Amino acid sequence: MATGLFCCHAVYDGAVTDLTSTGAATTPTKRGRGEKSSATIYDIAKLAGVNPSTVSRALSKPGRVSAKTQKIIEDAAAELNYQVNPFARALPTGRTQTIGLIVADITNPTFFDIIRGAETTGSARDYTLVLAESAESPETEVTAARRLLSTVDGLILASPRMDDDQIRALAADKPVAVINREISGVPCVVPDVNKGISEAVRSLAANGHEKLAYVAGPARSWMTGRRWEGVKAAAEWSKLSAVRLESSKPTVDGGRQVARDVLESGATAVITYNDLLAIGLMQELQAGGMSVPDQISIVGFDDIFGADFTTPALTTVRSPLGECGTRAVTILLDMLQGHEAPGEAVRVETELVVRGSSGRLLA
Amino acid sequence: MATGLFCCHAVYDGAVTDLTSTGAATTPTKRGRGEKSSATIYDIAKLAGVNPSTVSRALSKPGRVSAKTQKIIEDAAAELNYQVNPFARALPTGRTQTIGLIVADITNPTFFDIIRGAETTGSARDYTLVLAESAESPETEVTAARRLLSTVDGLILASPRMDDDQIRALAADKPVAVINREISGVPCVVPDVNKGISEAVRSLAANGHEKLAYVAGPARSWMTGRRWEGVKAAAEWSKLSAVRLESSKPTVDGGRQVARDVLESGATAVITYNDLLAIGLMQELQAGGMSVPDQISIVGFDDIFGADFTTPALTTVRSPLGECGTRAVTILLDMLQGHEAPGEAVRVETELVVRGSSGRLLA
């Protein structure tokens, strides 16, 4: 029962309120259950001398009531320091002003920018982001998604691990957008890896490398395959040989573990599925006495926070993950307003960020 | 209007359900509003041949109904794939099975462990974590807190920037726990910095350092003062001189900016308010040709994710932030069950983690 989910709350879209220090200076109603509750539309209605339904309309249906009563009601609301009760609103309407975001691992910095982008874009349009973690497990993911779906207006899946059909089933219930994976029939936002990868491979080729290794990520990650294909194609084009190596997990530790395989492969340049693998790999190789980039070049993927903490700083193919989050939210909110979902996957550009961990081969 | 909040959802605590692929195989009721909704206690009541209120009791008041009807109802619930509607439950009770957590910056890794710890402990007790960000601003923080407070059962403030009185006002409304700060009358969880700091200072003294600098964090951070006092006291005890330097912001960039001041201070060892400052500082000093730790030792604070990405890896005073999160949630949930809040601040131990960035002074 340990599906962890996190969420992000929307804002009151009605009258301006001023928060006095305690917020309880003018407690309008006291409830029996012990704690002081805040004002309701009934309190406002009484104060303004109108019907509660008029208050409801004044605060959520712009134009439905006359400017005069609108003013009276807004003043009353401000005086009582009114805030809508989101539960009461959600109950009859089903609208929660909330969108869900599921990521594989909260502590994986890859997702920070996605979260940030989604959160910023969402709250700019008065939507709350609800974040859930799947702990890299397809089962947990689908459970979390199902559960979340009943609570939110729409759902974003970042690097989902579940099956295409499961995702399509979710999308049949409510608007769904996917990041980092392409699924026909579902709106998707994917970094177009080819540009960044071909820049990376060309840069490595130009530095005299001939044998390239790709360290793959989780088997269930759609992206790991796309990136490998990109590397393979670019390597072919640049007349490099490329081998694919598997990692146990897409973390620093996984990177350390794969170091032996990398050495055995004889590759002088490595592109990894993500930056964490690159960092772990680099640490392990350096610990074994190898010099980066003199003896081996390492290129990561994503350009996460911390990619420049290392010495040498990590060369990496940057994915504009913040933009992915922003785009996904935009698509979702547009769908909620009745717009059509984009027929094609939305592509955002990747680019090579050259730092110190790649360079000319000295040997 | 851009207060970003994130939240984390609890789990259905009733009957076991099986999630078939679409989850819509046996759609019990269809609502007019377009989307298929899930089963309600009324559907269950009809199927089980009892009153809805009996269903409600069977599913949430253990022992209130006979074992026989309990079984019938649970079977019916399972058959209909029932999930409680959290909004409907929250409306009359006010209980949301949700606790709020406010952090200054989601992308600051210091908070990851707190979030993780809080989330894990919370979901183990069927509580959802709602995460909000204050963007290091006291105003945003108090607004977010107020807003969140109406939606959650209790609130955790991690390194709050607002005034003591504002926090006490919040605590008057609902259970509140504070991490990384001590406020009389409010339950607090604080790392006891003295042990870790004195270990750090003693280690530096033993390595021949005589002049120590402390790079402070945000003025509004209670912790920055505590740490400085700890450093001052420990330095006195070890007969080192200590100076305090201010940083513009508690980030890598802030660390880079303070490098000049550090050099001018003439200190040969630096303890920073947090690891990000330490990393930035180390980068800048190394870029300026200084050798760490041969010419200057650097000790960070917290032991964040990535503290060992650097070369040399960062020596740091580890705060058990995960445990802080766990403790805070435990206190909060106990309070929600009617327990007394602890009178004293709960203290968790810190310890020095020696890595490569501190050591003997060679000069």
Add this chain to the structure above:
DNA sequence: CAATATTTGGCAACCGGTTGACAAAAGGTG
């Protein structure tokens, strides 16, 4: 100025649970 069209506000039902009060059923005792 009457007749008609358009706003505007009120009534009441509803969303899906929870819970106090009470009566029916079941169990215990003399």
Add this chain to the structure above:
DNA sequence: CACCTTTTGTCAACCGGTTGCCAAATATTG
């Protein structure tokens, strides 16, 4: 078997908004 206590299920009100429908008030038009 009558009487009393305890258990168990039902009734109905309530949480705080939303919204379809209707009537009153107002504006428009002939």
